[in-house]
Amino acid sequence: MLNTLLPLLLLAVLALAVVGAVRRIALWRRGRPSSVPVLTGLMAMPRRYLVDLHHVVARDKVFANTHVATAGGFVAAAALLLVVYLVPLPGSVETVLEVLLLVFSATMFVGARLVAKRRRHPPARLSKGPWMRLPKSLQAFSGSVFLIALANLGLLPEGLISGVIGWALAAVLLVALGLGLAELLLGMTWGGPMKHAFAGALHLAFHRRAERFSTRKSDREGKVHRSTGLKALNLEDETAPLGVATPEDFTWNQRLGFDACVQCGRCEAVCPAFAAGQPLNPKKLIQDMVLGMTGHSDAAYAGSPYPGKAVGEHQGTPSGPIVVEAGGALLDADTLWSCTTCRACVEECPMMIEHVDAIVDMRRFMTLEQGQTPGKGSEVIDNLIATDNPNGYAPAARMHWAADLSLPLMRDLGQADVLLWLGDGAFDMRNQRTLRALVKVLRAAEVDFAVLGDEERDSGDVARRLGDEATFQRLAKANIATLEKYRFQTIVTCDPHSFHVLSNEYGAFGGHYRVRHHSTYIDELMAADRLSLRSWKGGSVTYHDPCYLGRYNGEYEAPRRVLTALGIELNEMQRSGFRSRCCGGGGGAPITDIPGERRIPDMRMQDVAETGAELVAVGCPQCTAMLEGVVDATAQVRDIAELVADALISEDAAGKERAAKPQVVEVSP
Secondary structure, three states: OHHHHHHHHHHHHHHHHHHHHHHHHHHHOOOEOOOOOHHHHHHHHHHHHHHHHHHHHOOOHHHHHHHHHHHHHHHHHHHHHHHHHHOOOOHHHHHHHHHHHHHHHHHHHHHHHHHHHHHHOOOOOOOOHHHHHHHHHHHHHHHHHHHHHHHHOOOOOHHHOOHHHHHHHHHHHHHHHHHHHHHHHHHHHHOOOOHHHHHHHHHHHOOOOHHHOOOHHHHHHOOOOOOOOOOOOOOOOOOOOOOOOOHHHOEHHHHHHHHOOOOOOHHHHHOHHHHOOOOOOHHHHHHHHHHHHHOOEOOOOOOOOOOOOOOOOOEOOOOOOOEOOOOOOOEOHHHHHOOOOOOHHHHHOOOOOOHHHHHHHHHHHHHHHOOOOOOOHHHHHHHHHHHOOOOOOOHHHHHHHHOOOOOOEHHHHOEEEEEEEOOHHHHOHHHHHHHHHHHHHHHHOOOOEEEOHHHOOOOOHHHHHOOOHHHHHHHHHHHHHHHOOOEEEEEEEOOHHHHHHHHHOOHHHOOOOOEEEHHHHHHHHHHOOOOOEOOOOOOOEEEOOOOOOOOOOOOOHHHHHHHHHOOOOEOOOOOOHHHOOOOOOOOOHHHHOOOOOOOHHHHHHHHHHHHOOOEEEEOOHHHHHHHHOOOOOOOEEEEHHHHHHHOEOOHHHHHHHHHOOOOOOOOOO
16 A cells, blocks of 8 residues: 555655746746856855855754754655655665665654754744644654655564554555645645745855855855845936835845745844834744735734734735835835844844845835935935035034144045045044044054045945935945045054945945954054053953944954953953844934834943943944943943053153063053
């Protein structure tokens, strides 16, 4: 009975799975065109899965091992099952494959039991609903395959495989196997929890940011691909829509990426807006994009909703609007404007989904086509258009803070080793202290530097994150034209947002520069022994990683080396490094100001308080402003440049110290 019905069952499931795959691919292809190297992508897929994807999954060692046992066991067992029962084989070969089938199905069963254990008390971030039946399906498949292999190898007692009992056992095994195959194979292409496996594999092959994945060459060169710059819109094409208005406006491989979501909720767990009770949950946002492709309501969604918004109130259609001002569409506008673009969701996503790209794409439509930027967004954009800075200051005022410093100007010199990029912090009294400290450090190290003065414009970062691609591109091209007039080796800035845009987003318009965040550059000066510094004698210190320096550009160590070189023993926050919590200042969030249950910077300063630190070192004017704005904060906020400047020893003092016994001088925080 088994040997007759099993091949028929397998062929039927395969045929239906192929039909489902064709339908799913057609659904993805309803998006905008996107050119991808098909063969290269398919060939790269195994490495992207085994290296890049598992690099993220392995952050949870227990689950990583569970996934290897379950998914690896399933792939091997399913392939062997098809070969053994659909391909004529010599008896000896079939026996060997049956033994392997036994091993891999047993491995998968162990993994499935661990999945079932995890699902008994699932963390809040995991979706429930159909996902709760998945452990049963995994066990049904692996258990039935194991017993079938045992029977074919003659390892089951004779009494179990003969007579009525044998027929009953065969029927039970076929039913269990059928249920397992329906969930695991048909579900991959027809929908259900296993949909992520089919879509996820193709998403790795045809990813919109193929450059983000590791290669053997990058391994040899020790380079880490970040690929975090936003993709430019082609504003020269008058027929191209500006941004994304409907689900079909996403590119086909973006839609493929949405379908790859495994609903693990890692993005939800690290999202600062979700934690603050603002109406954003990156996991639900991606699921809403999936619903938009097929045209359903979110009533069946089984995960955490957007804070303050009930499930079941939103629905979409494949070619209908994603956001409707009056509500009732897939998303409410405040969901999009709650995002700080901190990229924590992207960093944690094991399926390599690009949440921030999708959000900015939708913001572009709202800003460029509809002019619906909330809060003070419109005012900031108007200021950028009129004065090239977000607060509407006269451009000449950019240098007022340095009236007594006699800073060298590029227009006078024509060239310098370092071009000091001031950023719009030059208009802010608090950040002017950081800039003055940085100038003091550069002069102490005898760095040949100059500034652009009133020739410098806003980098365009905030305009681009608010969706105004046109203003961003205008500012970028104007700055690039200015920079082309002068000769310099390195751009140094204390603003991670300017650092990111100059490093990663000006290249699309012909601007390619060597850019250093000031913490990195100071670290290089220290390594070259160009600074004489006193030892730190202040209180305990922690360090806050700016999102656009850390997650966006992978710079975690240089700021810590600088602080360590000052003699500071860092008291790290629980969420630091690539898991640092955002301060709430990025992506134009302070401008759009979507209300929540609490403030993001308050949560970050609570993280600081839990370390007992008396001072939090930062490296970003946005972070400084957000964290210093917290009422009843327990720690002082200082920029790294300020700490280094305070520790400088004058050349005369340094000479005396070198000639005499080293002197310890106390530095106040």
